Amino acid sequence: MDTNDEMIKIQNCMHDAGFKLTFQRQAIVKVLLDHHQEHLSAEEIYIELLKQSFSFGLATVYRTLDILTEMNLLTRVSFEDGIARYDLRTEDRRHFHHHLICTQCGKTVEIHQDLLIDVEKLVAHQYHFEVSDHRLTFLGLCADCQRKKALGDVSHR
Known part of the structure; x- marks a missing residue:
């Protein structure tokens, strides 16, 4: 998977829906792309951002995840532990x-x-x-x- 191509696709989708891919949103999407084989929770994404010295809040992470989920670019999944985890839809966006x-x-x-x-x-x-x-x-x-x-x-x- 080419993360640059995926970032451009996401940016275009957000733009078409009237949203900007701000610096904070781009950082969150990059974490999701870098960990595309995992199912990260909002808190795990936030911890990854802190490791990379980003200082915006957890609420920004949640708002971005909600926007990406509403746009069908991200899927919210709950497994047996009951924690909401997120999976970026990179291949076939239909299913x-x-x-x-x-x-x-x-x-x-x-x-x-x-x-x-x-x-x-x-x-x-x-x-x-x-x-x-x-x-x-x-x-x-x-x-x-x-x-x-x-x-x-x-x-x-």
Whole structure:
């Protein structure tokens, strides 16, 4: 992913919607781009900004996240911990990606294939409902936790 290209796309989208990509907003978007494989909370974004010697407040981070979410450039996600986390939509802006979440260690893996195209068509046809997005989360044990569990089961025999 070219972060400069993504920053320009975001700037253009914001401009088209009547918003400016201010210095503060640009810094927040840069943190999201730099950590695009993670799902950062507003507080984690704020901490990253502090590490980079930015001194604007947490409220600015929340306002920017709200704007980006309203513009569908960012998706607010809540996992098992109940904390709102944010994911920048950089590839296909039509659909959000899916997640595998380990209930043991909390590891999150993203699935970028769209697994629900047929389900969307069925919903549209059968229920006369225009789907704009969908989300799918699988909960279970990752490979590492499965191995640890198997080793633990063996040692207790």
